[in-house]
Amino acid sequence: MPYSKDIDRKWQKRWEETKLYKFHPEKVDKKLYCLEMFSYPSGAKLHVGHWYNFGLSDSWARMKRMQGYEVFQPMGFDAFGLPAENYAIKTGIHPQDSTMKNIETMETQLREMGATFDWDYEVVTCSPEYYKWTQWLFLELYKTGLAYRKEAPVNWCPKCSTVLANEQVQDGKCERCDAEVTKRNLTQWFFKITNYAQELLDKLEGLDWPEKTKKIQTNWIGRSEGAEIEFKLESSDISFKVFTTRADTLLGVTYVVLAPENELVDRITTPEYKKAVEVYKEHVKKETEIERLSTTKEKTGVFTGAYAVHPITKERVQVWISDYVLASYGTGCVMAVPAHDERDFEFAQMFNLPIKRVIKGLKGVDDKLPFVDYGVLVDSEEFSGLTSEEARIKIVEKLAAGNMGELKINYRLRDWLVSRQRYWGAPIPIIHCESCGVVPVPERDLPVLLPYDVEFAPDGESPLKKSKEFMNTVCPTCGKPALRDPDTLDTFVCSSWYYLRYADNKNHEKAFDKEWINKLLPVDKYIGGAEHAAMHLLYARFITKALRDAGHLSFDEPFLSLVHQGTILGSDGEKMSKSKGNTVSPDEYIDEYGSDVFRCYLAFGFNYIEGGPWSDDGIKAMSRFVSRIEKIVDRLKELRDKQENKEMGAAEKELNYVRNLAIKYVTKDAEIFQFNTSVAKMMELINALYDYDNNVKDKNLELFEDSIADLIKLLAPFAPHFAEEMWEKLGYNDSIFNVEWPVWDEKALVKDTIEIAIQVNGKLKGRKEIPSTADDKAVEELVMADPEVKEYLEGKQVVKVIVIKNRLVNIVVK
RNA sequence: GCCGAAGUGGCGGAAUGGCAGACGCACAUGACUCAAAAUCAUGCGCCCUCAAAGCGUGUCGGUUCGAGUCCGACCUUCGGCACCA
Incomplete structure (x- = not known):
């Protein structure tokens, strides 16, 4: 059966049944926490960007799994926020309803990607089980003096009489009604991130993060x-x-x-x-x-x-x-x-x-x-x-x-303003009492539930202020009637600690267990867009340190190593957006080619860190690559037991060389998220296998088979369904992801002779085969004795000869 | 305006200071075919009828035996932003 979407389904079902990707807490000593920035559940389906981020991070995680790590790779949703609320104002569909529906759709699609997410650890920030602990976090910061109130200006549209986000202000005008936006002072909650300015700066040095990102944070802290x-x-x-x-x-x-x-x-x-x-x-x-x-x-x-x-x-x-x-x-x-x-x-x-x-x-x-x-x-x-x-x-x-x-x-760093005059967010767990003043909600009363039935159309007040049932409460200190804080928390608060909750998402007693968190964290590899270089990443670092100082965990930094994937742009080179009509739907490609071909194409067609404009020119080539592998597997089965040749002749050595070269560079390049060259090296191996098959009659079948098996192992992280299928076809019963990642043999990478370049004064003049065992002196002698070289040097004075091992000889003449 | 990153064939993109263009796409030619598609094979930076020679990594300089890579200036594009005192 040629590779298609049906193969995807078959293996997804099998993985689910065998619980292949379940994380085993008892193996935490071999843990590797691989985390992708969770996504906002927007109405649209998964876009190319999701695939690029999640699909290829998953490939990296799969490789790590094959290398023996116990990979923890959870997934969840950053579900509070402005878009759902705006959508509700426009359509009348309640944010909770639209959000939950979107999450359901995205979960299905994420499963179809065939990624190794362990869904048992899912978190959804708008669920009370989650935001209960976001509120707890707020109270912890309040307790330690890191949350305080002061006056601060907000964007104010006098016509809509509502607070606007910066994003809603276009050229100084309200995006809804075009009225001129002004400022208004409100008493709002702040987190004292400035207390940590120096540590946030100092600890950057020890992080395996892109230099560019460190620079952005350094400048931001200023x-x-x-x-x-x-x-x-x-x-x-x-x-x-x-x-x-x-x-x-x-x-x-x-x-x-x-x-x-x-x-x-x-x-x-x-x-x-x-x-x-x-x-x-x-x-x-x-x-x-x-x-x-x-x-x-x-x-x-x-x-x-x-x-x-x-x-x-x-x-x-x-x-x-x-x-x-x-x-x-x-x-x-x-x-x-x-x-x-x-x-x-x-x-x-x-x-x-x-x-x-x-x-x-x-x-x-x-x-x-x-x-x-x-x-x-x-x-x-x-x-x-x-x-x-x-x-x-x-x-x-x-x-x-x-x-x-x-x-x-x-x-330069300013304290973090966390109050939002919005509905769709975690309520701030504070009660304002006329006699006692600001009173924190006692932990036993958490969560402060976000009421469902609320008028959130803009009319000058925080939406929650209009809900009497929500606002009216009693003071936990004196028992007199009191009012709740009508504001909700910035969604960046929700996302500043989710990597902690993933580890212990079903804990009903506390936000997370300290001992466990200290084992499973910090995150070993964090992958997400560069647009979060300043705010999200800084907030998360701050919260980790604040929780450390409050005694809830004992590491300093949440994300040890960070990678930013590039952005896939529309084919016009512009950012993809519905309004520009330049979006690309992965679904069509997946229906036509299968998810593995799509994933491999994303791996091969772009520099992962840079991204670039979308083009599907090469996607057929990926399909061809996959079917070439299937054909060579069929060919192997046909040849099995027919021939016996154990010789390692020149052709065998060459095949073995390319095979080991592929193992070495797929391993090294994929490690640093250089997926395009990883795939290229696999293509070289398949080309070598075809060469061998076409040109060698009496084949060394053992070598041929081992090389093919290695190729499938190397491919497995990038084309997981297809690789499982091929592995089964070769007669193996266990999942290929329980097989060890291949290791290259350095000896096989040493060739008998090497072609080196001959330069005169830095200009290429010719090439020459020399024995790889020759030392620099011998190489120089060999080259100087070459008749063509002699001809070149006729009548010239040799000043010096530079030999670069295995590369070139440069003869400097006057 | 400031800060950061990047400019390599027709295209996507490779190249620890050491043979520029790996691997692909597109294209061309051939094999197979009644034919097409698919597949397989070969070629493919520019200049040139061919060969040789020459020219080639945004531009101009520099360092070096040797520069896509390092340094200086400039141009262009893309990101980020904070007149930060």
């Missing part, structure tokens, strides 16, 4: 060393601090700038400037952060009428507000040094503020203003003549003596 300097307001006891990395330029400060949102602004603005300041603040509320951070935009800002006193010169400097200063970074206040900062320079020119040079470039350096490099101080009182490096310390030392400044390390 450590910078500088100083905090205090400025006092003129004739007032109000003061404020600025953060600067360039304390050496302090004497060049000619004005200071506050973020418009800074709470000081209202207190210091003088009556005559009040109106202008208010107008400007309203204007800034309508800007997105990206807009505020655009360098091409003209500088804007207004004077507050207030003056600050320079901490050293005691000169009075104007206090301005401008959108280029962010409330969320540093102290929300900036000292402006227009001579030595490009933004300040531009701003000063715009508003005619003074510019004072205090740094001169070293000799020969162009120090035209704005001069932003380090140099030597001038016009800086007793600091003149110091280098920038010296001055930035000395100046802070002097300030510190007067309690006016200190050295300080600042991080």
Whole structure:
């Protein structure tokens, strides 16, 4: 029977019956935790991206299984989130109903992929059994002081009177009604990830992660060393601090700038400037952060009428507000040094503020203003003549003596805002009591169930606030009537700990068993898209550390090794999307070719890490490859017992060489997710088998059979159903996945003679067969004695001869 | 604007500083066939009628006996973003 979807079904059924892929906890000492980022259950069927991520990760996991590891490869769904809620608003179908239905469809399709997921360990983040423990996690962070409340702005659409996600704001307008979006302050929950900024930075070094991802996290955390300097307001006891990395330029400060949102602004603005300041603040509320951070935009800002006193010169400097200063970074206040900062320079020119040079470039350096490099101080009182490096310390030392400044390390990383004014998420397990204040829900009362019957159409309030049954409760402390927190948790909270729950998903007593988790984790190989390089991966690392410090586990990092698969784009080179109409449905290909051919094609047609535009030009070749293997298996069965030749002649040696080469490089390349070259090496082996069959009459059948068996073993992770079928055809009863992964014989890779290249002055001039046993000196002699080489060297002087073993000889002549 | 990554045949893509183009696709030719498909075999970077020679990894320089690979500048494309003081 030629390979088809029917073979897929046959083996899927067999695997299920024999529980082939069941994880055995008792073999945890050989464990390998292979995890793919779980997916969001969207309405559409599995797309090529799922196959690319899950299918090929599964191939890697299967290889590891054959190599003797006890592979733990679970699967689940990140099921809360905005799309289901939006879909519900549009269609009236309840998020829970649509989500559960989508999960069912995706589970079926994932099973059809033939991946080795152990479904006994499935987690679904929107099920109460799961979010009970998400809520527990929140309470743990609350207990340890890592969850706190503060005011923070949200995107607000005045027309829909609703909070919008950044994604729902298009060019500053609401995606639904096109009204101009503004900002509104709400009291919201935060996780104190900044407590872990330094550890999150330090521990990156030991991780087997792509350098690019480490760089992204490093930049995201954004450590910078500088100083905090205090400025006092003129004739007032109000003061404020600025953060600067360039304390050496302090004497060049000619004005200071506050973020418009800074709470000081209202207190210091003088009556005559009040109106202008208010107008400007309203204007800034309508800007997105990206807009505020655009360098091409003209500088804007207004004077507050207030003056600050320079901490050293005691000169009075104007206090301005401008959108280029962010409330969320540093102290929300900036000292402006227009001579030595490009933004300040531009701003000063715009508003005619003074510019004072205090740094001169070293000799020969162009120090035209704005001069932003380090140099030597001038016009800086007793600091003149110091280098920038010296001055930035000395100046802070002097300030510190007067309690006016200190050295300080600042991080760009902000605390994680976890409150969402949404329905489809885990309710925040907090009760607000008039007499007791903020009261955590006692653990015994978890989960705080998300009510089903809720009006979640946007009308200005958190949807849960409108459910009386949900909101009204009693205070666990004093027993008086109290209200629940109406917000839900960011879905990133759900996904920041799911890899822990997988390990112990049926535990009703706790989120997970500490002892067990310490054995099965950390995750050995984590595979997912690069778009999660900053947020998800950082959040998960943070939660792991927070739980460690709370005593719930004892490892530092959740994911030891990380791989990002590339993105498969539409054939037009654009990201696949329904609206562009460039999506590719795997189902059609699977119906036509079978899932293994599709998987192999994904393995062969792309560089896994890079991805690329979809094209099905090569998929027929994969089908051909598979049928060539089936034919050689048939051929072998036909030949069996007919011939007897135990000789290892030249043809046999060549076949054995290609066979061992294939074993070596499939093993090495697949290990590092280089699946395209792995498949190429298998193709070379099948080509060699055909060559041998076509050209050698009296075959060494033992070698022929062993080579074919090895090829099928190598192929098994990539074409699991087909390989099982072939294995059975060869007469084996046990599953091929219980067979050991082949090991190459280094001796078989040593050839009698090798062809090396001959270069003269680096230019290729010819090739020559030489015995592989010859040492460098012998190789040089052989080459120099070659008549053609002699001809080349006629009348030239040989300067030196470079021999690169097994590769080439380069003769340098004059 | 800043940061990061990448530019290799008609196409997907290979190449520890050491013979560029593995393995495929497409194409061409041949065998088989009444014919086509399938299959098998051979060829296939550019220039050139052929051969030889030459030219070839975005562009220009550099390091090196030797550069797709390392260094510098530039161009283009794709990702990420934070005017980060």
